[in-house]
Amino acid sequence: NAGVMQNPRHLVRRRGQEARLRCSPMKGHSHVYWYRQLPEEGLKFMVYLQKENIIDESGMPKERFSAEFPKEGPSILRIQQVVRGDSAAYFCASSQSGPRYGYTFGSGTRLTVV
Amino acid sequence: KNEVEQSPQNLTAQEGEFITINCSYSVGISALHWLQQHPGGGIVSLFMLSSGKKKHGRLIATINIQEKHSSLHITASHPRDSAVYICAPQGETSGSRLTFGEGTQLTVNP
Numbered sequence: 098n099a100g101v102m103q104n105p106r107h108l109v110r111r112r113g114q115e116a117r118l119r120c121s122p123m124k125g126h127s128h129v130y131w132y133r134q135l136p137e138e139g140l141k142f143m144v145y146l147q148k149e150n151i152i153d154e155s156g157m158p159k160e161r162f163s164a165e166f167p168k169e170g171p172s173i174l175r176i177q178q179v180v181r182g183d184s185a186a187y188f189c190a191s192s193q194s195g196p197r198y199g200y201t202f203g204s205g206t207r208l209t210v211v
Numbered sequence: 212k213n214e215v216e217q218s219p220q221n222l223t224a225q226e227g228e229f230i231t232i233n234c235s236y237s238v239g240i241s242a243l244h245w246l247q248q249h250p251g252g253g254i255v256s257l258f259m260l261s262s263g264k265k266k267h268g269r270l271i272a273t274i275n276i277q278e279k280h281s282s283l284h285i286t287a288s289h290p291r292d293s294a295v296y297i298c299a300p301q302g303e304t305s306g307s308r309l310t311f312g313e314g315t316q317l318t319v320n321p
Contacts, residue, residue, distance in 0.1 A: 132309075140254075140297065142308040153308065188254055200244070200309075204253035 101126075101191050101203035102171075109209045110179050118174040118206045122191030129172040130200070131164060134186040143187075146172060179210045214238055217298050217312035224319050230285035232315045234298030237279065244299040244309060245272050245283050254297075257283070288319045 102121040110116050122129050131143040142156040146166035157164065161179075166172040176183055186207050190200040216235045224230055234243070245257045258265050258272040260281075265272050269288075274281040285292055298312040 130308075139313045140299075140309075140311040142310075145308065156308065190254075199259045200256050202246070202254040202256060 101189055101201050103187075103189050103203035103206050105206060106204065107207050107209070109211060111211055112180060113178050116176040116179050116183070116208055116210075118176075118187050118189075118208070119171045120174070120189030120191075120203060121171040122189075123193075123201050126191035126193050126201070128192045129166050130190045130192075131172075131174050132188045132190065134188065134205075136185065140188065143174070176208075179208075181210045184208055184210045213313075214310050215298055215300060215312040217315050219315060220313065221316045222318070224288050224317070226289060226319055226321050228288050228319075230288050230292070230317065230319075232283045232296050232298075232317070234281045234283075234300075234312055235279060236281075236298075236300045236310075238300065238310070239303040240276075240279075240300040241303050242301045243274055243281050244301065245281075246297040246299055248295045248297060248314070250294075257296075285317075288317075290319045290321050293318050 101123055104119050108116055127148050129146045132140045133143050134140045144157050144164045145153040148166055149168050161177045163175045186205045188205045189203040192200050214237050218233050242259050242261045244259050247255045247257050260272055260274050269286045271284040295314040295316050297314045299309040301309050
């Protein structure tokens with residue numbers, strides 16, 4: 098039973114390109130959370146999704162960022178027209194029945210914008 | 212004032228020492244998580260607790276809901292325990308989100 102799988106582990110994008118980060122939750126987990134860790138800063142909540150629904154996106158920047166968790170396939174965090182300030186580690190976590198049942202974190206995707 | 216305060220920010224210990232990391236929070240919570248992050252690595256969830264005390268191997272986590280305080284203890288510390296330890300309260304009303312402390316960088320020397 099694999100854990101939370103994130104890919105790619107490292108992603109380099111030029112300014113203005115799009116970045117797509119993928120997260121496959123643990124088997125049987127239907128709740129996915131995305132967190133961002135900027136360099137030298139702590140973790141910050143971005144978005145919470147269940148299958149086909151966004152439950153809480155209060156931590157997502159209003160522009161250029163979007164997230165989805167389709168019925169089939171991984172959750173995708175999409176960043177359009179990336180800027181240097183988007184360089185960070187993006188972590189995904191999943192849980193079985195909601196946040197009260199604990200989290201399993203992925204290894205993260207480290208995005209570098211050059 | 213931050214919602215979550217961890218202390219100390221940095222901690223250096225000798226192998227075998229007993230370690231304590233403290234976390235104070237200002238919001239009502241439904242649970243509190245302790246996380247471990249190794250350099251360049253992912254995040255491991257160590258504990259999720261809503262009352263009392265939990266133990267896993269050499270790690271012990273305690274929480275006092277009335278005082279809004281939690282501690283993480285490491286007994287017989289080892290160099291492989293060197294990592295950043297993060298306290299993450301989970302709010303009552305915020306439901307899904309975790310709020311994170313800035314982390315405690317622990318270095319255990321042989």
